[in-house]
Amino acid sequence: MEIRSKHRVDAEKKAGDLRNKESKKRAEADKARQEASKSKNDSTVRSKLSLAAQRDKEAAAAGKEANRWQTKASGYAKQELEFQSRLRKAEVSEVNAAERKRRREEVTAARRTATEKAEAHARLARTERIVGDALREIRAPKPEKLRVLLLGAASEGDLRVGREQKRIRTAVDSALHRDSIELDVRPAATIADLLDGIIRFRPHIVHFSGHSNEDLIVFEYENDSPHKGHPVTAEAFLHALVAADEPPLLVLLNACKSAAQIDQLVQEAVPFAVGMADSIADGDAINYAAQFYASIANGQSVRSAHMAGQVALELAGLDGAxxxxxAFAPGVDPGEAILVKAQL
Incomplete structure (x- = not known):
C-alpha cells in the first residue's frame, strides 16, 4: 500500500512539474512573439519568431509528458482504491470469523459448565427437578415401531422444511429396518401440533426444523399467509415434552443456536438431545437430518447416527459439520442406545 501511494505521489509531482514547465515555455513563446511584433528589424523579427516556435514545441512536449505522468498517477490511485476495498473486505471477513469463533467457544464453554454442574449434582443427590431413574435408562424394546414426530415451521417461507421432511422420509424408506419406523409428519406445525403429537402419537423422537435461538423455538399460527411465527420459550417446550406419561427418548432441534437448550432437556426431560451450536445453513441442516435418520433406521446407535450426520456434511464439502x-443425561451411553431393531 505504501509503495503504491509513493508511486502515485511521485507521478503527480512529475505531472505538476511538467505542467509548470509547459506554462513557462508558453509564456516565453508569447513574450518572443510580442517582441517580434514590436521590432522593425527583420533579423530580430525572424529570431524572435524562431524562438517562439521553439518554445511552443518545448511546451507541447512538456504537456504531452505531463499527460503521460497524470495517466500513471490515475492508474496508481485506482490501484490504491482497489487495494483499500480488498483490505476492508478482508478485515470484515476476519472480524466475522472471529465473532463466529467466539460464539462457538462461548456455547462450548457454557455446555461444559452446565455438564459439570449436572454431573456434580447427580453425584450428590437427585432432586425433584431431575426426571426419575426410569427416564435415565433406555426403556426396554417393545414390539412396536419407533415413532418419530416431525415438526416443521417456517411461517415466513424462508426455510425448506418440506424438503427436509421429504429427505428424512426417503432416507427411512431406503433403510434396512424401514418397516420398524413410523413417521408423523406435520409441516406448518403449530403449538397444537406439538401437544397433540406428543400426547396422541406418543413419539420416541421429537424432531423440530425451523427457527430458534438460545431461548426460543418458533412455531406457526393457524394462518395461511406468511407471518412472523409463534415463539415458544425453551421452558414451555420442555414442559410439553414431559406432559405425556412416557416422554420421548430423543429430541432433535434442527434449528439455529438451539444447542443452548439441549443441556436442560437432558437434565429434565429426555435421555438424548441434539441441537445446533450456531447458525446453520439450510442445506447443512437437511443433509445432517437425512443421514441421522438413515443411520437410526439401519440399526445404528444414537452416537453413530450423530457422527454419521456430521461426516456426511464433511464429505459433501459443507461448512457446518x-x-x-x-448431549445426553448422566448414566446413559449414546454408543449403546440403539433405537431401532429388527422386528421378530
Missing amino acids: ELPTL
Whole structure:
C-alpha cells in the first residue's frame, strides 16, 4: 500500500512539474512573439519568431509528458482504491470469523459448565427437578415401531422444511429396518401440533426444523399467509415434552443456536438431545437430518447416527459439520442406545 501511494505521489509531482514547465515555455513563446511584433528589424523579427516556435514545441512536449505522468498517477490511485476495498473486505471477513469463533467457544464453554454442574449434582443427590431413574435408562424394546414426530415451521417461507421432511422420509424408506419406523409428519406445525403429537402419537423422537435461538423455538399460527411465527420459550417446550406419561427418548432441534437448550432437556426431560451450536445453513441442516435418520433406521446407535450426520456434511464439502451437538443425561451411553431393531 505504501509503495503504491509513493508511486502515485511521485507521478503527480512529475505531472505538476511538467505542467509548470509547459506554462513557462508558453509564456516565453508569447513574450518572443510580442517582441517580434514590436521590432522593425527583420533579423530580430525572424529570431524572435524562431524562438517562439521553439518554445511552443518545448511546451507541447512538456504537456504531452505531463499527460503521460497524470495517466500513471490515475492508474496508481485506482490501484490504491482497489487495494483499500480488498483490505476492508478482508478485515470484515476476519472480524466475522472471529465473532463466529467466539460464539462457538462461548456455547462450548457454557455446555461444559452446565455438564459439570449436572454431573456434580447427580453425584450428590437427585432432586425433584431431575426426571426419575426410569427416564435415565433406555426403556426396554417393545414390539412396536419407533415413532418419530416431525415438526416443521417456517411461517415466513424462508426455510425448506418440506424438503427436509421429504429427505428424512426417503432416507427411512431406503433403510434396512424401514418397516420398524413410523413417521408423523406435520409441516406448518403449530403449538397444537406439538401437544397433540406428543400426547396422541406418543413419539420416541421429537424432531423440530425451523427457527430458534438460545431461548426460543418458533412455531406457526393457524394462518395461511406468511407471518412472523409463534415463539415458544425453551421452558414451555420442555414442559410439553414431559406432559405425556412416557416422554420421548430423543429430541432433535434442527434449528439455529438451539444447542443452548439441549443441556436442560437432558437434565429434565429426555435421555438424548441434539441441537445446533450456531447458525446453520439450510442445506447443512437437511443433509445432517437425512443421514441421522438413515443411520437410526439401519440399526445404528444414537452416537453413530450423530457422527454419521456430521461426516456426511464433511464429505459433501459443507461448512457446518461442527455445529450439530449431542448431549445426553448422566448414566446413559449414546454408543449403546440403539433405537431401532429388527422386528421378530
